[in-house]
Amino acid sequence: MKKIAIIGCTGSIGRQTLEVVRANPGRFEVVALAAGRNRAALSALAEEFHPKYTALAQDGAPMPEEAYAESDVVVVAASGFAGLCYALEAVRAGGRVALANKESLVCGGELVLAEAERCGAELIPVDSEHSAIFQALGMRRDAPFSKLILTASGGPFLHHTKKELARVTAAEALRHPTWKMGPKVTVDSATLLNKGYELIEAHHLYGAPYEKLSAIVHPESVVHSIVCFEDGAALAQLGYPDMRVPIQLALTCPERLPCAPQLNFEKLAALHFERLPEEKFPCFGLALAAGKAGGTAPTVLNAAAEVAVGAFLEGGITFPRIAETIEGALSKIPREEAESYEALAAADRRARDCARRLVGVE
Numbered sequence: 001m002k003k004i005a006i007i008g009c010t011g012s013i014g015r016q017t018l019e020v021v022r023a024n025p026g027r028f029e030v031v032a033l034a035a036g037r038n039r040a041a042l043s044a045l046a047e048e049f050h051p052k053y054t055a056l057a058q059d060g061a062p063m064p065e066e067a068y069a070e071s072d073v074v075v076v077a078a079s080g081f082a083g084l085c086y087a088l089e090a091v092r093a094g095g096r097v098a099l100a101n102k103e104s105l106v107c108g109g110e111l112v113l114a115e116a117e118r119c120g121a122e123l124i125p126v127d128s129e130h131s132a133i134f135q136a137l138g139m140r141r142d143a144p145f146s147k148l149i150l151t152a153s154g155g156p157f158l159h160h161t162k163k164e165l166a167r168v169t170a171a172e173a174l175r176h177p178t179w180k181m182g183p184k185v186t187v188d189s190a191t192l193l194n195k196g197y198e199l200i201e202a203h204h205l206y207g208a209p210y211e212k213l214s215a216i217v218h219p220e221s222v223v224h225s226i227v228c229f230e231d232g233a234a235l236a237q238l239g240y241p242d243m244r245v246p247i248q249l250a251l252t253c254p255e256r257l258p259c260a261p262q263l264n265f266e267k268l269a270a271l272h273f274e275r276l277p278e279e280k281f282p283c284f285g286l287a288l289a290a291g292k293a294g295g296t297a298p299t300v301l302n303a304a305a306e307v308a309v310g311a312f313l314e315g316g317i318t319f320p321r322i323a324e325t326i327e328g329a330l331s332k333i334p335r336e337e338a339e340s341y342e343a344l345a346a347a348d349r350r351a352r353d354c355a356r357r358l359v360g361v362e
């Protein structure tokens with residue numbers, strides 16, 4: 001029985017992790033469950049899985065260190081900057097960490113990777129694109145490659161004009177064409193901020209300089225990413241868009257267990273690829289620039305994005321103002337070095353305050 005802890009158990013990734021547990025009776029024991037604010041859902045899951053430890057962030061009682069130490073795998077699936085703290089605690093326990101939370105690598109990639117190395121933790125990506133790269137590299141993060149190409153569905157507004165983008169609603173942004181995800185990451189897929197995040201994550205996970213990273217639109221979301229090698233060969237990982245596959249692999253690798261239906265190549269007929277229309281989606285370029293700048297810049301970017309997307313979802317600002325808010329915060333808050341979690345947390349607070357002023361909610 002593999003002992004697992006799930007941080008963010010009530011969300012999209014957390015629940016799909018528990019589906020994997022249900023589908024493999026006798027394989028996994030859930031020792032710890034943590035959530036943010038959804039007490040009822042956490043209680044229901046605790047009743048079903050009988051974890052030794054539970055924690056609700058809203059109560060201010062953190063998950064005890066023993067919960068990490070007693071787990072064979074910690075699934076970090078909390079959303080937002082809050083995930084960084086959990087990712088650091090999980091890697092410091094020195095076991096396997098199945099990392100779904102993007103913000104921990106976007107904001108604190110150097111810190112998380114350095115702590116993972118220092119503590120001997122095994123960091124396995126859950127995001128489908130990074131899992132695809134991990135698989136194409138032979139289930140390693142340190143194998144050589146010449147280029148990584150991350151695929152992007154393009155989101156619901158891929159072919160919208162700039163004029164149309166100015167009028168899209170939150171309900172439309174939440175209708176992702178291929179993936180069912182939590183609200184923040186779904187809106188980030190519509191602005192393409194998410195793809196910028198993923199390039200930053202790949203930079204940290206695979207030690208890839210930015211010139212070796214690119215993104216391409218692939219509307220079917222069947223090819224999850226492509227690794228190119230020096231000799232011109234390219235390896236891609238394919239599968240129906242189903243997050244349970246990378247989640248389960250992060251729990252069991254190198255072992256593969258039955259999970260999702262096999263691809264039917266005759267029915268697939270065609271796979272399409274097209275250039276990412278960066279000029280229509282400024283969040284992508286903003287993320288990439290912040291990633292290249294490093295230090296506290298990606299944390300400022302992320303904090304402003306969390307505030308702006310929250311305001312967009314509540315109908316308080318238009319879609320283009322998400323990018324404007326991020327750009328505004330980045331221009332107002334100077335980049336600093338980010339040697340510690342505390343430095344990042346301070347930048348996060350400053351950027352949130354700034355972004356709240358920019359969107360008009362103090």
Ligand SMILES: NC(=O)c1ccc[n+]([C@@H]2O[C@H](COP(=O)([O-])OP(=O)(O)OC[C@H]3O[C@@H](n4cnc5c(N)ncnc54)[C@H](OP(=O)(O)O)[C@@H]3O)[C@@H](O)[C@H]2O)c1
Pocket residue numbers: 007008009010011012013014034035036037038039057077078079080082083100101102103126127128179180181182183184185243
């Ligand atoms: N969904 C996907 O397919 C997907 C794919 C790749 C990567 N990701 C990444 O995975 C992460 C989770 O995404 P999601 O789609 O699952 O989000 P989600 O559906 O919004 O769920 C977020 C989860 O995080 C919990 N949470 C929030 N703040 C917390 C805190 N301070 N402490 C502990 N738990 C907290 C929430 O608890 P409550 O419900 O109790 O508030 C919920 O369980 C994000 O970083 C996202 O970018 C998601």
